[in-house]
Amino acid sequence: MYVSARADYALRAMLAVADAAGSTGDGGSGGGELVKAASLAERQDIPLSFLQGILLDLRRAGLLHSHRGTEGGYALTRAADEISVGDVLRAVGGSLTSVRGLPADRAGYHGVATGLRDVWLAVDGAIALVVDRTTLADLLVDRATTR
Numbered sequence: 001m002y003v004s005a006r007a008d009y010a011l012r013a014m015l016a017v018a019d020a021a022g023s024t025g026d027g028g029s030g031g032g033e034l035v036k037a038a039s040l041a042e043r044q045d046i047p048l049s050f051l052q053g054i055l056l057d058l059r060r061a062g063l064l065h066s067h068r069g070t071e072g073g074y075a076l077t078r079a080a081d082e083i084s085v086g087d088v089l090r091a092v093g094g095s096l097t098s099v100r101g102l103p104a105d106r107a108g109y110h111g112v113a114t115g116l117r118d119v120w121l122a123v124d125g126a127i128a129l130v131v132d133r134t135t136l137a138d139l140l141v142d143r144a145t146t147r
Helices: 005-020 037-044 048-060 085-093 116-133 136-145
Strands: 064-067 073-076
Touching (some): 005 048, 005 136, 037 073, 048 085, 085 136
Antiparallel strands (some): 064 073
16 A cells, blocks of 8 residues: 555644544534644645645545635534544545556456456455544544653
């Protein structure tokens, strides 16, 4: 699995938004502050123009709400314990595992290489097990215990 800068930045941004909402997040339903893109970019050392595209993808995937205006910003759509690392990775990068640029389930082989497809699918499944059971809240709790 290759973790792109885009995926890393997306996770860092989501964690910062979740942290602003409180350690478990509340889905933006009243507790916690809205986080501005410029503030996220500065605190996480992410180029603002790059971050804005990432935030758009996260909003389109239904993971973030955006609120306009001078008091606006971003908030989670669900609690941090309901958003997995896998949700974020898929929102900004699509398939978790790719083979020659295609999702693992679309890889096709023939002859002696036929078994490779099963290997790539197993790799994809193993990665999914880890990233789909790890939530933003899990990562925030881990951080709180290491302070």
